[in-house]
Amino acid sequence: MNDAVFISDLHLHPEETEITERFNHFIKWAAKNTLSVYILGDFFHVWPGDDALDAWSQSIASQLSWLSDQGVKLYFMPGNRDFLVGKRFAKLASLTLLNEPTIITLGNTKLLLVHGDRYCTKDISHQWLRRITRNRLFTTLFLRFPYALRSAIVNQVRRRSQMNRSKPPANMVIIVASMIKHMEQMGVETVIHGHIHQPGITKHTLKNGNYYQYVLSDWDDNPLLMCYNKSSGFYFDLMLGELEW
Numbered sequence: 090m091n092d093a094v095f096i097s098d099l100h101l102h103p104e105e106t107e108i109t110e111r112f113n114h115f116i117k118w119a120a121k122n123t124l125s126v127y128i129l130g131d132f133f134h135v136w137p138g139d140d141a142l143d144a145w146s147q148s149i150a151s152q153l154s155w156l157s158d159q160g161v162k163l164y165f166m167p168g169n170r171d172f173l174v175g176k177r178f179a180k181l182a183s184l185t186l187l188n189e190p191t192i193i194t195l196g197n198t199k200l201l202l203v204h205g206d207r208y209c210t211k212d213i214s215h216q217w218l219r220r221i222t223r224n225r226l227f228t229t230l231f232l233r234f235p236y237a238l239r240s241a242i243v244n245q246v247r248r249r250s251q252m253n254r255s256k257p258p259a260n261m262v263i264i265v266a267s268m269i270k271h272m273e274q275m276g277v278e279t280v281i282h283g284h285i286h287q288p289g290i291t292k293h294t295l296k297n298g299n300y301y302q303y304v305l306s307d308w309d310d311n312p313l314l315m316c317y318n319k320s321s322g323f324y325f326d327l328m329l330g331e332l333e334w
């Protein structure tokens with residue numbers, strides 16, 4: 090049994106049926122294998138606001154809520170695609186919303202949780218967009234737009250991003266200096282993030298010590314799950330089990 094499992098970048102969308110099936114499988118896996126789940130952003134590929142709730146997203150919410158009923162604590166940090174996930178969805182899915190960034194402690198490790206896009210500091214246009222979209226005044230105003238208009242805007246973004254789906258944009262790169270600076274500011278030596286879809290564990294050795302970077306995977310093929318338990322520490326796992334995909 091794990092104390093925590095970290096996932097991100099599922100990019101759930103009603104047209105992506107395989108990813109939805111993987112998510113369904115994950116729910117059953119998580120009920121048996123972890124005490125808590127941390128979702129670190131881009132859970133949904135697009136989310137125009139909680140009034141986007143339809144039969145498909147209601148079913149996602151009810152599965153999360155079922156998992157919570159099994160005693161699994163659920164935490165949700167929005168990413169750059171689902172920053173409009175709000176209290177209504179959180180309540181329906183029985184999850185706790187987390188600010189970005191958030192610090193938690195597991196065992197003796199202080200962990201910095203972020204989505205990851207904040208470290209893509211070479212991507213000037215994204216950082217500009219990020220400042221706007223993570224601004225509460227902007228989100229409040231944007232949510233007053235008619236739903237159809239918001240939906241059209243976010244779907245336009247989706248179409249554009251699908252065109253270069255096979256290769257992530259060159260500017261989607263973590264700038265390590267920006268990341269370490271943030272970790273120093275936050276007083277941590279370990280960060281967990283997603284966004285760049287390049288899973289791995291990297292140790293950065295600097296004069297003043299070591300910094301550990303855990304990067305989460307996307308869900309396009311076989312997602313790797315970042316797990317933590319007291320005896321094994323942090324490790325990547327696959328959703329194995331008796332359930333067929």
Ligand SMILES: [Mn+2]
Pocket residue numbers: 130131168169170204206283284285
């Ligand atoms: Mn992202």
